[in-house]
Amino acid sequence: MKRFQPQPGFVVQAFRFALDPNAAQERALRSHCGAARAAYNWAVGWVTASWWQRKAEATYGVIEADLTEWRPWSLPALRKAFNEVKHTDPRFASWWEANSKEAYNTGLANAAAAFDNYAKSQQGKRRGKRVAAPRFKSKRKARLSCRFTTGTIRVEPDGRHVTLPRLGTIRVHEPMGKLLARVQAGAARILSATARHERGRWFVSLQTETARDLVRVARPDAAVGIDLGVKILAVMADSTGEIRTILNPGPLDGALKLLRRASRTVSRRRGPDHRTGRKASKRWEKANTHRNRVHHRVANLRQDALHKLTTAVAAEYGTVVVEDLNVAGMLRNPRLARQIADAGFGEIRRQLAYRTRRNGCRVMAADRWFPSSKTCSGCGVVKAKLPLHVRTYECAACGLVIDRDDNAARNLAALAAACTTGTGVAGDQDTAKVSKPRGADRKTRATRHDRKVTAGRAGGATLPHQRQTETRDRTQAEALTLW
Template sequence: MSGRFRPRPGRVMQGYKFALDPNAGQEQALHSHCGAARAAYNWAVSWVTASWRQRKAEATYGIGEDELTSWRPWSLPALRKEFNRIKTTDPRFAEWWRENSKEAYNTGLANVAAAFDNYAKSKQGKRKGARVGVPRRKLKRKARLACRFTTGTIRIELDGRHVTLPRLGTIRTHEPTAKLLARVQGGTARILSATVRHERGRWFVSFQVEMVREITRVHQPDAAVGIDLGVTHLAVLADSSGETRYEPNPRHLDGALKLLRFHSRRVSRRQGPDRRTGRKPSKRWEKANDERNKIHHRVANLRTDALHKLTTRVRAEYGSVVVEDLNVAGMLRNKRLARHVADAGFGEIRRQLVYKGQRNACPTIVANRWYPSSKTCSACGTVKAKLPLHVRVFTCDACGLVLDRDENAARNLVALAAACTTGTGVAGDQDTSGVSKPRGADRKTRRQRPGRGGRAGGASLSHQRWEEAGDRCRDAEAQLALW
């Protein structure tokens, strides 16, 4: 492949994903490489944790700390060195390790090193999010098939319909690769790595590319839009010019439920696998299961396509986008809304808006999770104390505004675009002076009067009284000091 990569300012990392159409031999080789990555992963986990179990056993015999078995390192260079030492003599690898590329084993070892690092940082409190447990061995029936190539022959063929990977050879792609091929030949892109993965019933290859990407100017760079996500409507968009647009919810899963029930009943009537007795599935069960999986894959593809079209359209039009920091994990615990929330893809919408905004050098403002966008009147700023979820029309008791609940929330979100970002770095955070509350704490919205504290509503009445009392005390102290 000709074309030399010319480094320029504005280089970004981007992924290109293509579906593959391997033949029978290539598909077997893909399974072998992914299985080799899983075998290397399991060996590394067992090798590292063996020293932990040994030290724990020795401690029960009263052996001193200095005499215990030394800890085995989990860094990638150390794992590589030990694996290269034992791969020719260990019966688990000696007979077949030469059949696969070295990158397959390196994939498993690199994943182990990252997993132990995440575990150590989480235990030390240096990693955000939920606690990460000790890495465990991967089961063959549950492990995701994936393998990453960083060295060797990795290229896009000149015909635009084939890719070449180390030890796997040239594999036909299901779709043309002309866009990436043109960039590589033009010298504006350089392929760094390739990852093959089996998902949704077929094989895919993803190229990690370092490329020069020009910033695309949006249609309204000075305009902002607030996006309120929901189930009735997928998104309600209110821009700074006062225009409101409703994006319908496609409900792809709901449209396929009837067909899924039919195929699920067909699968349940046939002889499936049984782990307890070791029974193998029948051919008719496998055929029926494949037909059911095709429906799930189609729903997932339709959802992905719809979300990409929505986020691309929004990012190509507005300069600033305001979204909410939704507690999606908490919503999924609601048994009445879980299926609809999962089908909408709230988290994926926010992720795409953020990275697509970075391409155009446009900011994405994330409103605080506790910001009362639905309870605040977009006209006068009065904040309701309570607004149940079943109340879909917002009615202001102060100014008499009657508006759709989601449209009112979208208008409040777009108003945050002009506001200053608070000390926490999150728009709409009205309480930054106190001690931050733990995740999951309940912040109740207090009733607020209009005209105090800005457009979105002022401080609560009790807070205002405390401030007035403090002012009186300071005045009295000043008078005493002068006297």
């Protein structure tokens, strides 16, 4: 085996494989994941205990200088405190030696990250929904996961087994020939391994530092706009005017009948009752396993469809433009929440982000308020209103009649084409996206009203690349975000 020599072209990449552990190995895996959960709960309780103590002392009239000191939540501080109490704490003293130290380090690292996210969210330094304080993880609901960063982590020479610390050699469900060849040739080095239980089986994810050459796309000068939908998963229009339609497989809709039947069977069995301590019957466990198998198949079918779509897009086009959809807000619609969740809009954007980086392409997100559906792709006139049930776009100015989704995809492709041809925001393509504090983009009521009136005026707006004024570059900079 050649010695690993990192080069400038090396990247961090994960290889995920399914495991086939025996009964003893599965018990050990569950023990390690349980140890990670126990360490996480200990860290949360240890840190928050000082919070409650300070709050109680303040009610007694204790001055600020005399209050109990804050306990730190950094990973080194949690490690030091845990190593001091694990020998004497009755929650760990009798069994902590049965698992690898990496199991406890996983829980402590997760707790440190949770407290950091909470602090940044409270200070307005973290985007997205406000994060609550870390809470204890339930034994019944916590995800089974454990990460190994030290010790013996290797792929066996036969390519069908992987060795993990304290767990030994575990058989892999699928061959690991590609990763093994890279490791033996000195083109890859394993950094860490994460064992996780998902969808009814165990997986191992090997994080490696490996050589990865830049794969050129088939059409580097072509741009494509992608309009996502429910019945039709994606409508893609490239810069040449060609339109492709990808139907939504709808794995959940196809399995609803089976799920209803399986759920009725489970409800008729004697299930567990955690309040009284009653255990589930064998027939309930068998029925619940069958129902879970249906859920796992739905998730696998959805994942397969999304991976195939994003792989095909990232391998063909040099520039991809998608909409900045408010998926969280769309899921609040009780009529469409299930279909939107089944389509996986957020997962498509996430996969496009990392896949295009591998091929040297660009992914741009159109502004959330860009009227891609209301704008005529022929003349650029913007309709005042276009209800969702109207699936055909009819332009009163030029007489264009086109499908609503096709029209939106063409408008997105026009934005991408304007940037790739040099008439757009060429100077902003290398600018990193800056994370803004909470509330930085919040508009007043008057601003929102003016924006709706301006965008809804017929003939009052055209596509950026169709304008012949000096404001063209500025408009495109506002409509597109490189990410």
